[in-house]
Amino acid sequence: MKKSNKLNRREFLAAAGAAAVSMPYLIPSSVLAGPGRVGANEKITMAHIGVGGMGGYHLNDMVQRRDQGQVNIAAVCDIDKNRLVNALKVAGPGVEPYHDYRYILQRKDIDAVVIATPDHWHGVQMVHAAESGKHVYVEKPACCTIEEGQAMVTAAKKNNVSVQVGSQGRSQPEAYLAHRYLINGNIGHINQVDCFHYPSPEDNNPVPDSDPPAELDWDMWLGPLRWRPYNKKYCHGVFRWLLESGGGQIRDRGAHVMSCAMWWMGADGTGPVTVEATGTAPKKGLWDSAVLMDVTYTFKNPDWVLTWRQMPNDKLPKAEERTGDEPGGKISRPGYGAIYRGDKGEFIHWGGDGGTWAEKKARQWELPAGGKDVYKSPGHKEDWFKGIKTGAKTIMNIEAAAGVANLCVLGNLSYILGRKLEWNQAKQTIAGDQQAQRMMSRPQRHPYHL
Amino acid sequence: MSTNSFKKVSLVAGAAGVMAQTASTALGQGVDELLAGIKDSSDKVRTEAWQSAGEVGAPAVKPLAKVMTDDDLEVARAAKRALWQIVRYTGRPKANKERRAVETELTELLGKDQPVAVRREVLWMLSEIGARNSIKPIARLMRNEDLREDARMALERIPTKRAVTTLKAGFEAAPEDFKPNIAQSLRKRGEEVAGYPCKKLVPTKQTDVKPL
Numbered sequence: 001m002k003k004s005n006k007l008n009r010r011e012f013l014a015a016a017g018a019a020a021v022s023m024p025y026l027i028p029s030s031v032l033a034g035p036g037r038v039g040a041n042e043k044i045t046m047a048h049i050g051v052g053g054m055g056g057y058h059l060n061d062m063v064q065r066r067d068q069g070q071v072n073i074a075a076v077c078d079i080d081k082n083r084l085v086n087a088l089k090v091a092g093p094g095v096e097p098y099h100d101y102r103y104i105l106q107r108k109d110i111d112a113v114v115i116a117t118p119d120h121w122h123g124v125q126m127v128h129a130a131e132s133g134k135h136v137y138v139e140k141p142a143c144c145t146i147e148e149g150q151a152m153v154t155a156a157k158k159n160n161v162s163v164q165v166g167s168q169g170r171s172q173p174e175a176y177l178a179h180r181y182l183i184n185g186n187i188g189h190i191n192q193v194d195c196f197h198y199p200s201p202e203d204n205n206p207v208p209d210s211d212p213p214a215e216l217d218w219d220m221w222l223g224p225l226r227w228r229p230y231n232k233k234y235c236h237g238v239f240r241w242l243l244e245s246g247g248g249q250i251r252d253r254g255a256h257v258m259s260c261a262m263w264w265m266g267a268d269g270t271g272p273v274t275v276e277a278t279g280t281a282p283k284k285g286l287w288d289s290a291v292l293m294d295v296t297y298t299f300k301n302p303d304w305v306l307t308w309r310q311m312p313n314d315k316l317p318k319a320e321e322r323t324g325d326e327p328g329g330k331i332s333r334p335g336y337g338a339i340y341r342g343d344k345g346e347f348i349h350w351g352g353d354g355g356t357w358a359e360k361k362a363r364q365w366e367l368p369a370g371g372k373d374v375y376k377s378p379g380h381k382e383d384w385f386k387g388i389k390t391g392a393k394t395i396m397n398i399e400a401a402a403g404v405a406n407l408c409v410l411g412n413l414s415y416i417l418g419r420k421l422e423w424n425q426a427k428q429t430i431a432g433d434q435q436a437q438r439m440m441s442r443p444q445r446h447p448y449h450l
Numbered sequence: 451m452s453t454n455s456f457k458k459v460s461l462v463a464g465a466a467g468v469m470a471q472t473a474s475t476a477l478g479q480g481v482d483e484l485l486a487g488i489k490d491s492s493d494k495v496r497t498e499a500w501q502s503a504g505e506v507g508a509p510a511v512k513p514l515a516k517v518m519t520d521d522d523l524e525v526a527r528a529a530k531r532a533l534w535q536i537v538r539y540t541g542r543p544k545a546n547k548e549r550r551a552v553e554t555e556l557t558e559l560l561g562k563d564q565p566v567a568v569r570r571e572v573l574w575m576l577s578e579i580g581a582r583n584s585i586k587p588i589a590r591l592m593r594n595e596d597l598r599e600d601a602r603m604a605l606e607r608i609p610t611k612r613a614v615t616t617l618k619a620g621f622e623a624a625p626e627d628f629k630p631n632i633a634q635s636l637r638k639r640g641e642e643v644a645g646y647p648c649k650k651l652v653p654t655k656q657t658d659v660k661p662l
Contacts, residue, residue, distance in 0.1 A: 084657065084659050085659055088659065097657055097659040100656070102653035106651075124650075206523065208523055220655065227600075281501060281531075283493040283494060283497045284496075284497075284524050288531075417541070418504070419542055432543055433543050435578050435579060438607055442607075443602075443603030443604070443607050443635070443638075444603075445603070446634050447634070447648075447650045
């Protein structure tokens with residue numbers, strides 16, 4: 001039940017009626033449907049926090065859904081004024097702009113928020129939104145630290161909100177085909193999954209620190225991170241290449257490719273017993289995430305091995321030739337994916353995010369009578385809407401997403417520390433290494449904390 | 451300079467208990483070679499140098515801190531990364547003696563003679579490996595307006611009762627505008643704090659962008 005719904009339905013409608021004279025706000029659908037949920041035929045009222053990059057994609061997507069009568073859009077928020085102004089142009093009249101996302105969380109008429117800020121904000125904002133009774137779509141990776149993931153899981157459960165994390169590969173049509181193909185034993189018992197990816201970039205044109213641009217609130221961009229002077233190599237999109245805020249390819253695409261692996265291997269809720277990483281560091285510049293990387297995760301009971309390898313482009317597996325006429329079209333992201341190795345054969349997929357391409361043999365395979373079918377997502381946002389309206393678990397729920405993010409975080413921790421880590425899944429802690437244990441969390445600046 | 455040459459120096463240094471004079475010389479050479487690598491004009495050499503710094507350890511801490519403010523940004527950055535490498539290497543399990551030696555060197559970099567940027571970095575290093583001996587020097591910086599927030603966060607991360615006791619004392623002595631910050635750390639460490647309610651959900655920043 002939502003904590004924020006203090007009024008009963010009748011009281012709220014009376015109050016809302018009075019308030020409507022002076023306020024343009026909408027009645028939250030959850031009031032019409034009952035506490036915590038939106039009625040099956042009601043529109044979900046949305047707000048967007050972070051509207052550049054993927055946030056811009058989500059806003060455009062939601063505008064289309066609004067125009068089709070599926071949702072309302074009440075507010076947009078960004079700490080970059082230029083991005084906020086652009087978002088208003090996209091969203092149109094009737095949408096309120098905000099600089100500080102916490103004003104959005106105070107609005108009782110908003111049912112759900114889409115969070116597409118830099119990764120170091122995901123944990124804090126998702127927890128705050130859940131504590132304010134909002135359903136949440138939050139971009140991947142779910143979190144930057146183990147502690148953030150734990151707090152996100154707790155907040156979602158405690159406040160009974162539906163959370164979908166943006167590892168949308170699980171919802172792709174060919175992900176369904178791959179999952180079904182693998183789970184029916186077509187390559188036998190799978191004992192190893194090897195994820196591949198091209199390298200993280202290097203900052204070959206470093207620049208000195210400077211004053212932030214006038215349109216950017218640098219202090220709030222940093223948010224929970226410790227303060228440091230502005231440098232244009234921090235943002236916007238390039239935050240990805242800093243271990244602290246983005247985590248490199250492993251936390252960016254790892255949150256997609258390893259998400260598919262955990263889903264298809266039936267491994268959500270489990271974790272590795274050991275994690276061992278090596279990598280090559282950038283030779284100059286601000287960015288510090290590993291350029292090449294090699295991580296091995298060992299799972300027990302059942303026993304299997306997951307690897308993550310960032311490799312030179314010429315070492316990547318060759319992508320399958322496909323015509324543009326086929327469903328799914330040509331493989332436009334051949335630079336990442338995974339090879340599944342079973343005792344009867346192998347299977348490969350490319351992409352793993354909004355573009356996911358399964359090898360031909362899985363696409364052509366037909367489910368025999370008595371074969372095992374798997375959940376087919378109606379679409380990543382549709383799956384979230386279903387969760388909001390019915391309470392059904394989303395396909396990339398926060399427990400699963402935190403588990404996948406933990407893989408990325410642990411891989412980076414092992415790389416940073418230069419040593420093998422032992423992970424205790426039951427206790428959600430790193431065993432026998434006090435420094436690594438401290439690094440499972442990161443103190444956060446006041447007042448931007450979990 | 452190659453990774454191997456750093457390791458060779460370190461191996462020589464490992465014989466220090468037997469031949470103190472030799473070891474002292476070797477350690478000095480190790481630091482000198484490391485600094486030479488850090489200051490090299492080649493990106494490749496600098497990178498190899500900072501990646502090999504871990505085994506050089508405590509003797510390199512203060513010399514590296516000096517280079518962290520070098521005019522050449524890439525040299526300064528390599529020195530900072532070398533120092534972090536030492537912190538990550540000496541924080542490994544069963545290396546308490548090395549860790550304590552590095553901790554001691556780091557705490558001596560928290561004085562007023564060091565630039566704020568160096569002290570801020572050192573606070574975060576101590577948040578990972580600091581213990582009993584770090585608490586007092588860190589606590590002193592909770593009275594420094596430039597560094598008090600980093601000092602507060604460093605103490606929050608050190609998992610000892612003494613760190614909590616020190617945060618409590620810091621809370622009592624803190625000016626009103628900083629008490630909420632320390633209250634945040636104390637609550638994180640499971641302490642109850644009267645007054646100074648959590649402000650995390652209180653919005654503060656309005657926009658001047660108008661709706662269409």
